[in-house]
Amino acid sequence: MKKLLENRKVIRVLSIIPITILYLILFYGIFISIVRSFGIYEAIGLNKFTLKYLIDIIMNKEVQFAIIRTFVVSFVEALISVILAVLISVYLIKNDITNHKVLYVPIAVPHIVVAMMMILLFAQNGFISRIFYHLGIINDSQEFNSILNDKYNIGVIVAYVFKGTAYVLSVIYLIMKKNDYRYFEVAKLMNVKYGRYVRDILLPTSMDSLITSFLILFSFSFGAYELPYMIGNTSNKLLPVIAYEKHLSPNLYDKPIFLSINLVMIVIGVIIIVIYKKVLDNGYFKKQKHYI
């Protein structure tokens, strides 16, 4: 027995058991989630495979609009975050500002706290509103067009961008800097103008990380409940909010809607995984030493 334990390979295998168990739990959880959405729900007696929930999505206008709304919000916030992060990163590299760690602080701010910040700043009686009043731009707090709980969920987007930009920046700055160190001199000697250098060389070599960061941001905001619940539109809610409400609802008829939304989330998850894998396979991943 002792000999067995001394065997390197055995120890290695044993040591990865705990994490494997957790991943198995994770995948089993996903499996159950998928299975339920196709109608197999042992506990309440349903055990036939059905596409009912899939059809419900196609039929249910409320859910359809919610899907589009959520998709747009997530897409826009992820896109803006990535674009801003690229602009800031290029700016920091060009001007050689290496000590900019304070820009990463939003990563340490939880989403519900970002919601609080939004409320403090953008509520009708919030700080910005007061500044507008004292500057004479508005005459009363009621006149302030708050971006909280607004029609287009602008507040939600701003909140996500606050954190998202910092996150993407933390990822791509290092990569861009590394690439810049190698290729900037080459481009400079070729008399390439800086803008062209960024477009032809710096940006394409960072593209993999940009895409993967985008996917991660998109996935998170698509499925996250906290922010849209707190500062999102209350009459036209986003998908995670609707889903959670239906999930908690004692009304039996709400369960199918919940499961339909669950199906949508699963589909989005699958799409993201496929794209992510494609990026990894085609990219510099295989020669890279750093994984992101």
Add this chain to the structure above:
Amino acid sequence: MVTLKNKNIIYKILVVLVVIPIFAIFIQSVILRYDYKSILPDVISIDNFKKFFTANYFKLLLSSILISIISAIITIIISLPIANILPNVSMNHRTTLYVIFLTPILVPQFVYFYGIQNVFAKTGIINTHLGVILSHVIVMMPYAIINLSNDIVLYGKKYEEVAFVMGVSDYKLYKDIMLPLIKGTLINTLGLLFIISFSQYFITLMIGGGVVKTYATYIFPLILGNDRNFAAKATFIYIAINIIIYIIFVNSKREVTDE
């Protein structure tokens, strides 16, 4: 003409944009009454903070911190072996493996929380501290694996082979060579994981079911409530802890070697 002052002005603006919201919370936490039409606040008080710190509050805060510390440590301990093995996996399989590891980040949280809630309910660990800790670990695993394997891939195989040839056991290899090398990353990752766990609201709610309370679940209804000052006080402490951890752990110098 580009003067030194102009050169960094965009940077200064960015810093201000980051700092203002945090500052706003601090300001709100000391303002007790602030009429809309006045320029300056009516009542400011720092004293009120003292009333804030009841015994129950500290109990909650400390248990919350403890849960996050434990979750972070467990995550790192179970993730290290995988991070070690990753460099030994052939390139062809690595991408697939990688995608599997990153599933919690790539798939919308909702999907697997729902499923995990079921599994935990069936095994009876739902509504327990263990359940909450495990659920946090599940969320944090990918981050730990990414951070640790990035570093280990740089040195791992190299020193492993040296140790093998020298007849050094795995344990010694770890203690004397690997751990000192990845110490920086370990501390970094520990801080990052703590922040992630400490910030979790939704999953704590789903798995903890209101029975297991963390600081996040305590703050949530406060933020949506009417007493902004009280909420701001609680939130300010929340942020302060996260930012302090961030400064100490995540910003500490990492050893990055280029090969």
Add this chain to the structure above:
Amino acid sequence: MNSIEIIDGKIGYTKNEVLFENFNLKIQKKEFLTILGKTGVGKSTILRVISGLLALQSGTLKVSGEMSLCFQDSRLFPNMTVYENIAYPLKVKNYNKDEIKSIVDSLIKDFRLENIKDRKPNNLSGGETKRVALARCIATKPKILLLDEPTSNLDFEVKIEVRELIKNIHKKYKCTTVMVTHDIFDSLYLSDNILILGDKKIIAYISNQNINKDKNAAEYFKPFIEELNILKNKL
């Protein structure tokens, strides 16, 4: 007629670390100069000064004509194919499509890159990478060619091949060539003149033919000659 001139140059990366002071160098047009010296003495730094990547702390730099530098680690753009890499400097200078095609095609032929012209750099061997880097360097027919350790880290056979390529480039394009190397054979085979750098000074600047006539140069080459003799006796 001088192609490159450094007059009374103070060369260093920081104010405190000065590699050379009162550095004087004159390189003629179409001359092939090799810079030799121990590692760390500042050979590559001289190239950086000539190319403009590193400014002189004091003194004057005169350069006549367009320059091109081939880096030691090649630095091919990973997002472009071999063809696109070679074409890029031409594209940047707004050559028209047909010109680019004809120049790049002929370079691909000269450097024997037909089989790999559509590959991305991360799929190339060391020798292939070097050849592409050289081709990219010479694409705009620069008047001055700077080479930073072009044959280091290459297999012996590949080294010979690259050496020949450099010789042919110099003959065909008649550019002033400055090559940094620590390979003695490269310098003896390829260059007209040799500049030997030492710690904070120039040990010698002599023509290839006159190595024995210069005391310092002969001193520098002595260990290599001794090694050669040992090898000669063994083989």
